[in-house]
Amino acid sequence: MKVLITGGAGFLGSHLAEAWLDRGHDVTVLDPAGDLKVRHLRVNPRFRTIRESVLNREILDGLVAWSDLVYHLAAVVGVEHYVGDPYQVLTVNINGTQEVLTAAFRHGKKVVFSSTSEVYGRNTAVPFDEDSDRVLGSTRTDRWCYATSKAAGEHFCFAYARMGLRVVVLRYFNVYGPRLDQLDRGRVVTIFIGQLLRGEPLTVIGDGSQTRTFTYVDDAVRATVQAGLRPEAEGQAINVGSEEEISIGDLAARMIRITGSSSRLIFVPQDAVYANGYEDIPRRVPAVRRMHELLGVRAETTLDKGLEQTIEWFKRP
Numbered sequence: 641m642k643v644l645i646t647g648g649a650g651f652l653g654s655h656l657a658e659a660w661l662d663r664g665h666d667v668t669v670l671d672p673a674g675d676l677k678v679r680h681l682r683v684n685p686r687f688r689t690i691r692e693s694v695l696n697r698e699i700l701d702g703l704v705a706w707s708d709l710v711y712h713l714a715a716v717v718g719v720e721h722y723v724g725d726p727y728q729v730l731t732v733n734i735n736g737t738q739e740v741l742t743a744a745f746r747h748g749k750k751v752v753f754s755s756t757s758e759v760y761g762r763n764t765a766v767p768f769d770e771d772s773d774r775v776l777g778s779t780r781t782d783r784w785c786y787a788t789s790k791a792a793g794e795h796f797c798f799a800y801a802r803m804g805l806r807v808v809v810l811r812y813f814n815v816y817g818p819r820l821d822q823l824d825r826g827r828v829v830t831i832f833i834g835q836l837l838r839g840e841p842l843t844v845i846g847d848g849s850q851t852r853t854f855t856y857v858d859d860a861v862r863a864t865v866q867a868g869l870r871p872e873a874e875g876q877a878i879n880v881g882s883e884e885e886i887s888i889g890d891l892a893a894r895m896i897r898i899t900g901s902s903s904r905l906i907f908v909p910q911d912a913v914y915a916n917g918y919e920d921i922p923r924r925v926p927a928v929r930r931m932h933e934l935l936g937v938r939a940e941t942t943l944d945k946g947l948e949q950t951i952e953w954f955k956r957p
């Protein structure tokens with residue numbers, strides 16, 4: 641099979657590319673970013689990267705025509721972008737998704753779209769099943785642009801599904817693992833690891849009571865591969881996550897315990913970090929019945945094991 645992965649030079653895409661190559665398939669990555677995270681795959685003759693934007697219609701169309709299956713992961717991701725460059729977030733995440741779906745529809749190719757737990761916004765009724773409400777704040781608060789962009793992408797997916805496109809929407813819940821961001825940048829796990837490895841205090845934003853569930857990348861990738869293969873997933877939105885809920889304060893404490901570090905915790909008020917463009921979500925837990933039933937996948941990696949493996953990877957020279 642020929643697999644196209646937009647945004648495939650990123651964290652999740654690099655692991656997905658590896659998984660399809662391991663199964664003996666051809667993989668092309670379309671991503672303007674450097675190939676740091678996929679460099680190790682270049683020795684495989686079945687692998688290639690095209691360093692271009694998903695907004696380049698001509699190139700995108702040619703690659704979709706070549707492929708049998710399209711994974712659309714390309715997106716502007718990360719809180720710093722939601723509050724720093726909402727224009728770019730909206731343009732790439734909405735227009736890019738429309739371009740991919742249009743090309744896939746034209747060529748009759750199946751698409752797996754990467755959405756996010758962020759679409760549920762600040763809904764407090766956990767666990768979120770896939771038909772739960774989206775509860776978002778004002779459009780004057782930039783942080784909602786990402787959730788809005790992904791929800792618009794989902795609407796496009798379902799609109800195309802009505803016209804006959806085979807499409808699956810996956811909503812990932814905090815996926816982490818080796819190659820996640822650079823240390824100190826991006827998401828909470830890499831920020832904490834950077835601080836831990838230098839023996840500095842871990843900076844918990846707010847009072848640390850906000851909870852998340854973390855999904856180890858191998859589990860997320862198994863679900864993503866199955867979404868590409870299983871016809872019963874088509875036309876569905878499916879949460880991809882673990883039910884192991886943990887507060888950010890406890891996550892920091894657990895990471896200190898796992899590494900045997902002497903770091904301590906310091907609590908930083910949210911306004912000091914994100915000015916007024918951000919608003920944190922109190923709890924976020926997925927209902928995972930659809931992931932089990934439609935994809936046949938469970939998040940099996942415990943948080944301790946996943947964190948150990950991730951920290952080990954970041955410690956490497």
Ligand SMILES: NC(=O)c1ccc[n+]([C@@H]2O[C@H](COP(=O)([O-])OP(=O)(O)OC[C@H]3O[C@@H](n4cnc5c(N)ncnc54)[C@H](O)[C@@H]3O)[C@@H](O)[C@H]2O)c1
Binds near residue numbers: 693732755756813814
């Ligand atoms: N990792 C998670 O926890 C998580 C959670 C929810 C949703 N997601 C979604 O999964 C996908 C992958 O996320 P990730 O964690 O690997 O993030 P990532 O930032 O590592 O990967 C995104 C990739 O998209 C690429 N990209 C940006 N603009 C592009 C463009 N115009 N054309 C082509 N590629 C472009 C980036 O260069 C990057 O390599 C994203 O769509 C993201 O929204 C991830």
